[in-house]
Amino acid sequence: xxxxxxxxxxxxxxxxxxxxxxxxxxxxxxxxxxxxxxxxxxxxxxxxxxxxxxxxxxxxxxxxxxxxxxxxxxxxxxxxxxxxxxxxxxxxxxxxxxxxxxxxxxxxxxxxxxxxxxxxxxxxxxxxxxxxxxxxxxxxxxxxxxxxxxxxxxxxxxxxxxxxxxxxxxxxxxxxxxxxxxxxxxxxxxxxxxxxxxxxxxxxxxxxxxxxxxxxxxxxxxxxxxxxxxxxxxxxxxxxxxxxxxxxxxxxxxxxxxxxxxxxxxxxxxxxxxxxxxxxxxxxxxxxxxxxxxxxxxxxxxxxxxxxxxxxxxxxxxxxxxxxxxxxxxxxxxxxxxxxxxxxxxxxxxxxxxxxxxxxxxxxxxxxxxxxxxxxxxxxx
Amino acid sequence: xxxxxxxxxxxxxxxxxxxxxxxxxxxxxxxxxxxxxxxxxxxxxxxxxxxxxxxxxxxxxxxxxxxxxxxxxxxxxxxxxxxxxxxxxxxxxxxxxxxxxxxxxxxxxxxxxxxxxxxxxxxxxxxxxxxxxxxxxxxxxxxxxxxxxxxxxxxxxxxxxxxxxxxxxxxxxxxxxxxxxxxxxxxxxxxxxxxxxxxxxxxxxxxxxxxxxxxxxxxxxxxxxxxxxxxxxxxxxxxxxxxxxxxxxxxxxxxxxxxxxx
Numbered sequence: 001x002x003x004x005x006x007x008x009x010x011x012x013x014x015x016x017x018x019x020x021x022x023x024x025x026x027x028x029x030x031x032x033x034x035x036x037x038x039x040x041x042x043x044x045x046x047x048x049x050x051x052x053x054x055x056x057x058x059x060x061x062x063x064x065x066x067x068x069x070x071x072x073x074x075x076x077x078x079x080x081x082x083x084x085x086x087x088x089x090x091x092x093x094x095x096x097x098x099x100x101x102x103x104x105x106x107x108x109x110x111x112x113x114x115x116x117x118x119x120x121x122x123x124x125x126x127x128x129x130x131x132x133x134x135x136x137x138x139x140x141x142x143x144x145x146x147x148x149x150x151x152x153x154x155x156x157x158x159x160x161x162x163x164x165x166x167x168x169x170x171x172x173x174x175x176x177x178x179x180x181x182x183x184x185x186x187x188x189x190x191x192x193x194x195x196x197x198x199x200x201x202x203x204x205x206x207x208x209x210x211x212x213x214x215x216x217x218x219x220x221x222x223x224x225x226x227x228x229x230x231x232x233x234x235x236x237x238x239x240x241x242x243x244x245x246x247x248x249x250x251x252x253x254x255x256x257x258x259x260x261x262x263x264x265x266x267x268x269x270x271x272x273x274x275x276x277x278x279x280x281x282x283x284x285x286x287x288x289x290x291x292x293x294x295x296x297x298x299x300x301x302x303x304x305x306x307x308x309x310x311x312x313x314x315x316x317x318x319x320x321x322x323x324x325x326x327x328x329x330x331x332x333x334x335x336x337x338x339x340x341x342x343x344x345x346x347x348x349x350x351x352x353x354x355x356x357x358x359x360x361x362x363x364x365x366x367x368x369x370x371x372x373x374x375x376x377x378x379x380x381x
Numbered sequence: 382x383x384x385x386x387x388x389x390x391x392x393x394x395x396x397x398x399x400x401x402x403x404x405x406x407x408x409x410x411x412x413x414x415x416x417x418x419x420x421x422x423x424x425x426x427x428x429x430x431x432x433x434x435x436x437x438x439x440x441x442x443x444x445x446x447x448x449x450x451x452x453x454x455x456x457x458x459x460x461x462x463x464x465x466x467x468x469x470x471x472x473x474x475x476x477x478x479x480x481x482x483x484x485x486x487x488x489x490x491x492x493x494x495x496x497x498x499x500x501x502x503x504x505x506x507x508x509x510x511x512x513x514x515x516x517x518x519x520x521x522x523x524x525x526x527x528x529x530x531x532x533x534x535x536x537x538x539x540x541x542x543x544x545x546x547x548x549x550x551x552x553x554x555x556x557x558x559x560x561x562x563x564x565x566x567x568x569x570x571x572x573x574x575x576x577x578x579x580x581x582x583x584x585x586x587x588x589x590x591x592x593x594x595x596x597x598x599x600x601x602x603x604x605x606x607x608x609x610x611x612x613x614x615x616x617x618x619x620x621x622x623x624x625x626x627x628x629x630x631x632x633x634x635x636x637x638x639x640x641x642x643x
Contacts, residue, residue, distance in 0.1 A: 136563070295548070
């Protein structure tokens with residue numbers, strides 16, 4: 001199994017406002033504290049490589065306290081020169097959120113060349129509130145996503161210059177310098193929320209699929225659909241096309257781990273993901289079939305989840321090293337996923353580093369039967 | 382009398398059309414949230430006109446039309462509807478989003494209009510005013526932004542909370558967002574074009590409109606040659622829903638009096 005260290009770079013704070021997204025005033029953001037936090041978070045990502053993680057992950061979110069990485073490529077740029085071995089997974093760039101996605105092709109290519117071919121390029125649509133924050137028409141989201149993805153992939157793989165004439169993006173000369181180092185292009189991953197259309201789109205292209213912060217039952221269902229779609233397209237999905245993505249809390253015993261998780265993991269759901277109802281599903285962001293599926297089996301809102309829901313529903317893994325090993329094994333077996341993508345929060349920077357050390361020492365070595373395998377070979381392209 | 386409901390093929394796009402009444406032809410274009418409804422305002426107009434009310438594609442349970450990308454597309458659709466129906470000229474009345482569509486039609490084909498009535502239209506940029514962003518609001522806030530008398534909003538309440546109804550509401554919201562998300566509720570090109578309107582024009586405005594306040598009415602009046610403004614003291618953004626009889630009376634009288642073909 002491969003391990004990726006995933007960071008949200010949250011601005012952890014308490015507040016009574018109805019939404020942590022879009023409307024939570026940035027007067028709450030203290031740049032001096034932000035300076036400290038950014039450095040701690042980057043230290044954690046760099047330390048993950050030292051401790052043996054296979055990859056480190058950044059991601060894009062806008063105008064909220066949940067994750068303070070409006071530009072994941074900027075963060076990746078800081079990491080490429082401070083690391084030498086780990087994959088750097090950008091999970092991902094919000095393609096429809098850009099008015100000029102050729103810039104993404106350029107930026108990822110730069111990172112890939114500088115990093116010596118260590119970049120994993122996630123393509124995402126961005127979640128609902130981002131369409132409010134960046135004023136992008138959500139009814140165009142899906143079409144812009146497909147069109148931008150096509151543009152970027154062609155820009156990476158075809159000799160330029162060539163013209164591109166889409167509905168949203170038009171260029172007389174597509175000819176980005178540099179070209180990416182990885183051939184034919186950096187692996188593309190699709191973090192998504194499980195819409196039928198995206199599952200199909202990713203499976204067809206062998207793009208790994210991952211769901212973030214979702215109960216294990218739903219992940220299992222979507223991953224089954226993904227595997228089925230892969231078969232329909234004439235191949236069997238590699239385990240490295242499916243990722244378990246969830247927070248892990250490990251401590252010397254179960255009780256201690258629970259105590260930490262109650263204090264740290266709940267914040268993500270109760271505060272970090274708190275948003276006004278209109279922001280969840282902006283008009284036209286989901287297709288009607290996906291909306292029907294969602295409404296027919298409506299999941300609890302993040303703010304409605306109790307700690308027991310998180311633990312029992314498989315939103316998080318928490319416990320002693322032995323417990324975490326057992327749970328991880330169950331997860332891996334149930335989902336047949338080859339990559340675990342998770343962040344940790346011990347409650348402070350120092351405690352987080354200790355937790356990472358404990359995990360690297362007591363958990364990771366038990367899952368290393370595939371240490372010699374390159375998880376990006378043959379997938380994502 | 383209940384109106385008749387037909388589905389008309391307008392150059393390949395199905396359009397649901399309610400028709401009722403007798404008299405000179407009048408086309409009424411509804412606002413967002415009122416598609417497919419037949420309310421007191423329409424009943425009153427149908428007593429003096431042959432009233433036709435199309436449902437905007439995607440609204441009121443009607444199927445969406447994926448080629449509709451901007452409000453001008455809806456204006457072309459309804460000019461095509463007039464052709465399909467064989468109507469050379471009509472009185473044209475539009476409320477809110479419907480007023481925006483009507484104004485786009487008027488700058489394209491003013492000669493087709495016997496008269497033009499715009500009820501609290503959106504659609505132009507007014508200096509010093511930014512339309513409140515309804516898409517980000519929860520329902521109670523939407524109601525207080527649109528209605529001066531919230532009880533009038535009950536007429537637009539959905540029939541139930543079934544899956545089908547929720548999907549239809551989502552589709553309706555998406556149809557509005559498609560044409561109005563950004564720029565929000567206006568076409569930057571429209572205001573300059575309003576001077577082309579030659580049809581006699583009446584602006585109807587709720588004095589307590591919090592979406593497009595009276596300052597917007599002044600901007601419209603300044604741009605449309607000869608436009609008259611009448612305001613309603615007990616209404617917000619939707620006077621035709623809040624004071625339906627009085628507004629219908631004012632609209633009827635205006636169309637009868639100034640209508641070129643009446």
